[in-house]
Amino acid sequence: MDFLAAIGRVFLGFLAATGRLALFTGSALLHSVTPPIYLRLIGRQMIDVGYFSLPVVGLTAVFTGMVLALQSYTGFARFSAESAIANVVVLSVTRELAPVLAGLMVAGRIGAAMAAEIGTMRVTEQIDALVTLSTNPFKYLVAPRLIAGLLMLPCLVLVADIIGVFGGYLISIGKLGFNPATYLKNTWDVLETIDVVSGLVKAAVFGFLIALMGCYHGYNSRGGAQGVGQATTNAVVSASILILSFNYVITELFFSI
């Protein structure tokens, strides 16, 4: 009987956590679209999420493109390697690798920072202070981060798409000795709007999830430095898992019908 009780407890705990997250999300969405909207804070978050993530996302993209070209050459060398490699690089980068890897990098950079900042504000009573100063913490802290995540991740992924394809181009031309014009033509011929659009839709969803997890875990952190550390870990881990699982779901919706 103890065994069943333990299963029940875990299950009830899971349901309670899901409910809490759903309420948090609903409240955050409501406060993101009702005034007052703090444009100043949204701007600051957009710079943090977008501009300052450029180096990390750019480096990730360029090396991903490079390694894709190198690895696919091993496999495709026997066939018409030039067109196959260009196709593999551009489709993998735009559909999957740019959104997922940029999402994971930003989860580590921004999700962690959001959880740590909001968590510290929680344990030092700064969130309580906001409330006593007639300011809704959802509007002031959560909404600007959600909006910035939702808008800036697609921008980052668009940049990552270009840099990733460029990485593949560098290796194909510089190391494998392909013709630049043919390579670019092959890249352009195979690319369709849906490839880029599906990647950008993924990016918007991932950006929202990263900010949501950062804010949720930070907002509910308890008990000093250790609690904030725990919140930060939870924010990054849960955002990463959500990114990978939503990636599958969105891919299914776009490409399997």
Add this chain to the structure above:
Amino acid sequence: MNTNAPKIAVSGLNKSFGTKRVLRGVTLEIGAAESLVVIGGSGSGKSVLIKNILGLMNPDSGSIRIDGEETAGMTGSRRERVLRKFGMLFQGGALFDSLHVWENVAFGLIQGHQMDRKNARDVAIEKLATVGLGAEVGELYPAELSGGMQKRVGLARAIATEPEILFFDEPTTGLDPIMGDVINDLIIASVRRLGATALSITHDMASARKIADRIAMIYDGRIIWAGRAADIDRSGNPYVDQFIHGRAEGPIRMEVRRP
């Protein structure tokens, strides 16, 4: 509205966390322009009481009336309207560390009262002066200030919107005795200037005697004694006597294992 009605009336307030009952029917009244200090040991429920009155926590049962209006369970814009009457000095200051000191002081004016930033800045500098800080301090960040200065900035922020009710959470904790007394004097001066109703919680008896018109003692989630500050030495209550003289032996048993 009856002018003799208490500014804040709390009755039968209960609050539990899991199986731990922190407040067990707290009943308390604070008259207009009166300064009440609630004393009590660590874990006696002081902070939970103040957070319930502010609406940062919701009580399990009981009534909280502010100006005769029931506020327990109030949410949204109605809660925000009630909160505009309040100013609060937090124990650790709770200053926003991403904002300049002057922006901290002006926060309630800019966010709550829609004052433009330039006017709000002038008011902030004026409020900093009333707590003995120069205009140049306004340009610093909270992390660059000493503990005593942070408390004074917290006080300036609490009084910036000229609230009707001021709450002080352990105003002197963590300060040296001299700075503690400076804060006490500033609290008395601010409350008097605003004609505000004040509720403080503390375990510092020197501070309590100085800033209180009336003192109430909370123990085990109940108010066990309340009376004029001058009468606290003649309370005839063994719990109060033990607390104000700081004796380890007496009816209050701390949860400490004897060696």
